[in-house]
Amino acid sequence: MVENKHVLEISSVTTSDRGVYTCKASNRFGADICQAEMAIIDKPHFIKVVKGTNTVLQCEVAGTGPFEISWYKDKKQIRSSKKYRLTSQKAVISLEVSSFNSADVGEYECVIANEVGKCMCSATYILKDWQTPLIS
Template structure:
């Protein structure tokens, strides 16, 4: 007789126990769950053909976990444990955060599912590990990323990934570390500039309030001698906001940011 010692299955799917019997036929086959006989119905499909006996369990639920046995008439018996595994689901997702330089930032997630879990954190597409100013904590149903003394270059998209044998889920949040502040009068022009280092730099782009800026007569972009610059021509009140320069290469990306405030100009006239 051949019978698997254990069978792992994903919640909501079907699983099949198979028992191959050798010896003198005919055989009488009985399937048991937790020592109680099973019969064919919508939940359990029992088939015996030649030397192969099978039990199919439809649409797994947690209640189906237990010990299943195949018993043949010659008293040969084999048993195994069926484990129903639930994929991870987030019960708490990451929140976007706007902070000032030097702050300590905590990004936390919580989840349910069948352990064990594999938990990873990413900054953009690069995995983060504990070290330096980054600290990752994991427990049975939650994980958090703690970043100490953040600076403007820490502004990025952060992702928590949780996986088990049944599936994988991710949740993300944007961390924006406010950089320098620029105050400009209505109608004046302003130039924002960032020094970019790295080999090679593939692309440089500018964002306003996390929306990419296109180069045009209003926003003039340049990248010369490792300096990325954005000129805002004749600023208006609508140009106030958070500006970010993003430099990307094959090895990753980095950011610098500045908050721009456009101040209106008022004139007063005295009449007599």
């Protein structure tokens, strides 16, 4: 007896392909089914970057969590403190720099990672005059 094999092949898988797939086999003696759930983990990527309302950098990210989020200033990691406020609400990730001064001028970078990849974006703060921060 030759074994019958049936294969479902999905090319170019996207997150919309996730879900439960059911296979049903039947003959004159009866039927049987089996199910498999396809979970797709998408690497994080930035949807938009809002550069500055005063001293706030904000990113909206898409992908499959959980995410590991890291902020850097001039390649040195930033931690939450009185100076830096790091927040994450759903897909919106923000860095707020309080009392912005000349010591805060530099390159800021956000790195977001999950188990399948990572992405980053950066912005550079400069001072237009002695008080006004600009982002390039």
